[in-house]
């Protein structure tokens with residue numbers, strides 16, 4: 001590529017990112033779902049902590065702040081339309097599980113449910129919240145990590161390409177690309 005550079009407006013300058021469907025519950029146990037492009041690993045092993053960045057106006061922000069728990073569900077590419085739908089309406093107006101034909105499954109450690117259609121579900125307890133500019137960063141300690149057996153090899157290792165994750169980049173969506181190399 002050329003060494004020439006054009007200076008661009010830095011909105012979501014780092015890409016791509018995975019797309020997650022994050023579940024939470026209200027005080028009566030009614031579940032909600034929010035689509036997030038800002039989903040990260042913050043501490044990898046000891047302890048395992050994930051981060052999600054949510055704007056204060058979102059209903060999910062209110063629910064996760066009050067309940068202190070959430071589940072990160074990783075959707076496969078075939079769920080793209082529902083990923084978009086969950087990111088375009090608020091749980092203040094709509095029951096997204098019912099409206100978009102998604103199935104709640106009980107979690108083992110937290111009140112918010114897993115989404116059955118998502119083959120990876122990560123149960124989290126909020127350990128810290130920080131305001132970072134226009135979003136708040138919720139740090140979630142991972143209490144349980146559920147994976148569909150279809151994504152595992154005979155030794156129980158995750159074969160990541162079997163998820164065909166929804167990858168988000170500058171308002172476009174991609175399926176995960178071809179495997180370049182298995183490092184370990």
Ligand SMILES: Cc1cc2nc3c(=O)[nH]c(=O)nc-3n(C[C@H](O)[C@H](O)[C@H](O)COP(=O)(O)O)c2cc1C
Nearest residue numbers: 035036037038054055058059060087088089090091
């Ligand atoms: C692909 C995509 C990525 C999004 N990423 C974020 C995000 O990282 N943080 C955020 O606060 N909202 C994000 N949104 C917007 C919320 O999903 C949207 O405002 C949603 O309707 C909020 O739902 P709630 O009010 O039920 O919580 C994203 C939406 C889409 C479609």
